[in-house]
Amino acid sequence: MRAEQPSLSSVAAERLIGEGLVVLALVAWWASARELPEFILPGPIAVARRLAELFVTPDFLWNLYASTWRVLVSIALALLIGGGLAFLAHDVPWLETVVDQRIKPVLNSFPSIGWAILAAIWFEPGDFSVIFVEVAILIPFCLINIAEGLRNADADLMEMGWSFTRSRARMLWRLRLPLLVPYGLSATRIAYGIAWKIALVAELLGAPSGLGYLMLRAQTAADSTTFLATCFAIVLIFMAGERLVIVPIERRFAQR
Amino acid sequence: MTASDIALNRTVPRSGRAARRWAGHLFTLAFLGAWEAASLVAPSYLLPDPGQVAVRLWSFVTSERDLGHLGASLFHVGAAIAISFVIGTLLAFIPYYVPVLRFAIERRIGPFLNAFSAIGWTLLAITWFGVTPLTVIFTISAVLIPFALVNMSAGLASIDRELVEMAESFTRLRARMLVLVIVPSLYPFIFATLRIMFGVAWKVTLTAELFGGNSGLGYMINLARQEFDTATIFAAIILIIAFVHGVDQFVLAPLQANVSRQYAG
Numbered sequence: 001m002r003a004e005q006p007s008l009s010s011v012a013a014e015r016l017i018g019e020g021l022v023v024l025a026l027v028a029w030w031a032s033a034r035e036l037p038e039f040i041l042p043g044p045i046a047v048a049r050r051l052a053e054l055f056v057t058p059d060f061l062w063n064l065y066a067s068t069w070r071v072l073v074s075i076a077l078a079l080l081i082g083g084g085l086a087f088l089a090h091d092v093p094w095l096e097t098v099v100d101q102r103i104k105p106v107l108n109s110f111p112s113i114g115w116a117i118l119a120a121i122w123f124e125p126g127d128f129s130v131i132f133v134e135v136a137i138l139i140p141f142c143l144i145n146i147a148e149g150l151r152n153a154d155a156d157l158m159e160m161g162w163s164f165t166r167s168r169a170r171m172l173w174r175l176r177l178p179l180l181v182p183y184g185l186s187a188t189r190i191a192y193g194i195a196w197k198i199a200l201v202a203e204l205l206g207a208p209s210g211l212g213y214l215m216l217r218a219q220t221a222a223d224s225t226t227f228l229a230t231c232f233a234i235v236l237i238f239m240a241g242e243r244l245v246i247v248p249i250e251r252r253f254a255q256r
Numbered sequence: 257m258t259a260s261d262i263a264l265n266r267t268v269p270r271s272g273r274a275a276r277r278w279a280g281h282l283f284t285l286a287f288l289g290a291w292e293a294a295s296l297v298a299p300s301y302l303l304p305d306p307g308q309v310a311v312r313l314w315s316f317v318t319s320e321r322d323l324g325h326l327g328a329s330l331f332h333v334g335a336a337i338a339i340s341f342v343i344g345t346l347l348a349f350i351p352y353y354v355p356v357l358r359f360a361i362e363r364r365i366g367p368f369l370n371a372f373s374a375i376g377w378t379l380l381a382i383t384w385f386g387v388t389p390l391t392v393i394f395t396i397s398a399v400l401i402p403f404a405l406v407n408m409s410a411g412l413a414s415i416d417r418e419l420v421e422m423a424e425s426f427t428r429l430r431a432r433m434l435v436l437v438i439v440p441s442l443y444p445f446i447f448a449t450l451r452i453m454f455g456v457a458w459k460v461t462l463t464a465e466l467f468g469g470n471s472g473l474g475y476m477i478n479l480a481r482q483e484f485d486t487a488t489i490f491a492a493i494i495l496i497i498a499f500v501h502g503v504d505q506f507v508l509a510p511l512q513a514n515v516s517r518q519y520a521g
Contacts (some may be wrong), residue, residue, distance in 0.1 A: 010355075010356060013356050014355075014356050014357070014359035014360070015359055017356060017357060017359065017360050018357075018359035018360035018363055018364045020360075021360045021363075021364055021365070022364055033352040038382070040383055040384065041384075092274055093276065094272060094275050094276050095279065096276055096279035097276040097277055097279055097283075098279055098280050098283040101280055102280055102283050102284060102287075105497070105501045106497055106501075107457065108455070108501070109455075109496065109497040109500035109501045109504075110317055110493065110496075111458060111459060111461075111462040111463075111493060111496050112459045112460075112462070112463060112494075112495060113462040113463045113466050113474060113477065114462065114477070114489070114496070116463075116488060117477060117481055118489070119480075119487075121301070121302060121481075121486060123301060137459075171411055176465075177323040193370070196371075196373060197371075197372075197373045197374050197399070198373075198374050198399075198459060198460065198463075200373055200374075200375050201374070201375055202464050204375060204467075208446055212516045215375060215376065215379060216375075216379070219379040219382070219383065222383075224383060227379060227380075227383075228380070230376075231372065231373065231376035231380070234371070234372075234373050234376065235368065235371040235372055235373075239367065
């Protein structure tokens, strides 16, 4: 029904329309910002200039660093804890109900702001409080993905593995973990997205630093230019992390 | 030994079901016990005891004002899911019918919406719309649109081309094609999408209500937080967990299973 092989000109047209849309959006933004006061909608040029300024401001870079390492530590911890729970449910039969019907549904339906408020009540504002909230939000996503991987592990392959070794550690290292890699990667990818988009809420209530804190401070001070610039900085960092770290890792493991 | 090990693993699901159910109940009891014990040590504004929370939960479900907040949250979630599902699906359909726009939607609009943080939308909406239900609905919709877009695109990509070709030999009416072939093949994806959106919506709603709402459970939690009324916070959280899990397990999951059985070949 449609041309199977897109011609060169249609690819160029697609590209042109895509970039044209971005330009159009920027022009529309610029035009509507001219009519509105700056604290409601600053113009794209002002925001772009602030964005460039932010990346050379030590204060911003420090907050960026704080958020980034919290996100990375949280993802690692969530993978460990979520993966550990998935293994428990899979390998210790009588714990399956405990994990699948008690821990998982509760963590999965727990509102993220609930964690943020509880952490704000329980802990001093700081790294620990933020990481606690982010880990709590990310665990169910890791748990669900890794449990899916364990369930889908090829039974025949496992049986073959048992015929070669009796060592559980060796089985785990040589067979089970490699089989889990794609699921672990998809868990990491999802957790990475959720961490930047939703888990930053932890920094609104429980942190004296970080990008979430910076956004709230700018918004309270009605400094919409800085606020929007921070939003775009997060978009850029998110995309950079995905392109430069997550996609190459996925490609590397997909090739094997 | 290895063979019997495997055999053992395979038979357990049938024989150990009762034991596992007991393990689940025991875990619940142990958790409540640990909570009770911890609440004896900690002051009640840090950790209210389970009884206190249960009482608050009861007064919650009998109070018209509190149920009103629950209703407001439900309204926010429902409206946002409806809006974002329609927008996300339309965005997914555009490249299907106008292939030249594929790059614009899949490489420009999609990733941008996907990368923009929920807090960004919330605070932005507060500056634009003030503290109103509109702010809350706008925020949740903005967060949900990429989920709808990605899932519905996956659905459209999976439509059987030969089925479409066959249908085209019967009719040239695009509307008829859409209603009789394309939408029915999308049913499993529609339900999967709605289920994911429902889960994510609740994660974002309370945040949006806390900062930008004048009603809803998030607003209520915020008031409770300012008054150090931790029992209310716990009651609201428990209510949400029960509600979200209940709807997911007893409404959405059976519906989805039913639809998948019927439509997915």
